């Protein structure tokens with residue numbers, strides 16, 4: 725029952741040109757806003773957390789690429805003109821296509837081919853080439869592709885079993901200080917179960933190796949929860 729589900733509120737930069745400038749300088753991060761309410765939004769907050777931890781030239785994984793909005797933010801944080809690698813995974817072909825299109829629009833196709841690996845696959849298993857302790861950020865935005873619940877097609881959504889299995893396999897990949905974030909949605913039955921599964925899994929991580937937080941809108945039972953996990 726979600727009512728018994730007690731969590732406490734604890735606790736890119738933008739490239740206007742299609743290619744990076746030679747300086748690869750950080751400019752206004754995507755999450756930076758004049759709107760003081762925006763930063764408390766779970767998506768903006770996730771972007772902010774990534775930008776605090778993930779460095780240019782490192783490796784990041786978007787485990788639920790969807791329409792590519794998060795992948796684009798992640799790409800701006802982690803990729804430079806000649807370093808960094810982004811893996812984008814999604815079980816749906818149309819999500820992979822949407823994400824790839826978004827990245828190609830922001831950069832160009834050669835650059836995207838060089839720096840980004842698009843994978844239409846379920847995220848329980850990560851590519852074997854990704855060694856343990858090497859990834860700076862692994863992100864999940866759980867649930868289903870926005871818009872797919874109204875277009876008559878069957879919703880393809882993340883499930884507690886595969887999500888937790890994926891996270892179990894993801895954590896060893898993180899480097900020291902690396903971050904895993906998961907946004908979980910409580911607006912529908914499956915999402916409530918998945919949020920509870922995440923809460924249970926993350927609360928069980930040992931304190932010696934992990935710092936674990938949740939950002940929970942405690943005056944809304946249906947609000948999205950952002951989990952952030954840091955490797956010590």
Ligand SMILES: C[S@@+](CC[C@H](N)C(=O)[O-])C[C@H]1O[C@@H](n2cnc3c(N)ncnc32)[C@H](O)[C@@H]1O
Nearest residue numbers: 788789790791792793794814815846847881882
């Ligand atoms: C809320 S959407 C992600 C939104 C996305 N990050 C964005 O910025 O647009 C959730 C995505 O998870 C994907 N998904 C569902 N089950 C999956 C699985 N087992 N492995 C990988 N992706 C999955 C869905 O296809 C959907 O595109």
